[in-house]
Amino acid sequence: MRNSDIAVSIKNLTKFYGDLKALDNVNFEVKRGDFFAFLGPNGAGKTTTINILTGLSNYNAGEVRVFGYNTTIEYQQTRRLLGLCAQEFNFDPFLTIHQLLVYQAGYFGITPGSASKRADELLARFQLTEKRNCKHRALSGGMKKRLLLCRALIHDPEVLILDEPTAGCDLELKYLIWDYLAQLNNEGKTIFLTTHNMEEAEKLCKTIGIINQGRIVRIGEKRAVLQDKSLEDVFLEVTGGE
Numbered sequence: 001m002r003n004s005d006i007a008v009s010i011k012n013l014t015k016f017y018g019d020l021k022a023l024d025n026v027n028f029e030v031k032r033g034d035f036f037a038f039l040g041p042n043g044a045g046k047t048t049t050i051n052i053l054t055g056l057s058n059y060n061a062g063e064v065r066v067f068g069y070n071t072t073i074e075y076q077q078t079r080r081l082l083g084l085c086a087q088e089f090n091f092d093p094f095l096t097i098h099q100l101l102v103y104q105a106g107y108f109g110i111t112p113g114s115a116s117k118r119a120d121e122l123l124a125r126f127q128l129t130e131k132r133n134c135k136h137r138a139l140s141g142g143m144k145k146r147l148l149l150c151r152a153l154i155h156d157p158e159v160l161i162l163d164e165p166t167a168g169c170d171l172e173l174k175y176l177i178w179d180y181l182a183q184l185n186n187e188g189k190t191i192f193l194t195t196h197n198m199e200e201a202e203k204l205c206k207t208i209g210i211i212n213q214g215r216i217v218r219i220g221e222k223r224a225v226l227q228d229k230s231l232e233d234v235f236l237e238v239t240g241g242e
């Protein structure tokens, strides 16, 4: 990798949707191996940032890099390095869940044989083996969430981007996901997570970034950010979102 210290670098990023300035000169970095929680109220700009980072959305100004690779110019490298668990479900309705994991792996040049094996391992890890040959329609909401995680992990990405991964999950599933994310981070993966669940952020992450109305309000080590009284207004909104 070109730059092994900084996993995600966002510089002077501005994004408009029509007249709405969704991101206003956003600047921050996520270090390799960090567990970064990106917090902020509904509509703050979290998903917009993630969509730009993962190449799903364009932007008006600024520069985004993943391990030094520019996400616009060197998107083939950056997409291989990132795994996205999106906020909303977007699965191919015609494929079984095993097939859709194998197809996803194909985008990254993984052969069908190894993709199939890895898909089965991930399905087992997230207790979905029983549903292996079902289409995603036949899954419950929590199971679909787990499938999103399997798909994000299929090509063993260096950076895992998780947009509210445990929203709508029951307690058991939430703890299963938390344990797995902590394990991945211990193994050296960089994790970038958004959540409205403060317990999740407090328990898992090392660094917290707060965004409000498209502007970064604060970035820092978890404890320092959580003790910052000036953020109470934003936090009240954040915790109110759950």
Ligand SMILES: Nc1ncnc2c1ncn2[C@@H]1O[C@H](COP(=O)(O)OP(=O)(O)OP(=O)(O)O)[C@@H](O)[C@H]1O
Binding pocket: 017, 020, 022, 040, 041, 042, 043, 044, 045, 046, 047, 048, 049, 087
């Ligand atoms: N495709 C779009 N077209 C127009 N406006 C959009 C679009 N996507 C997002 N927005 C607007 O951009 C702003 C930021 O939205 P975004 O989805 O990034 O928020 P968020 O921080 O992820 O919120 P939430 O916590 O609700 O998921 C909001 O005002 C939203 O209405």
Ligand SMILES: [Mg+2]
Binding pocket: 046, 047, 048, 087, 163
């Ligand atoms: Mg969002």
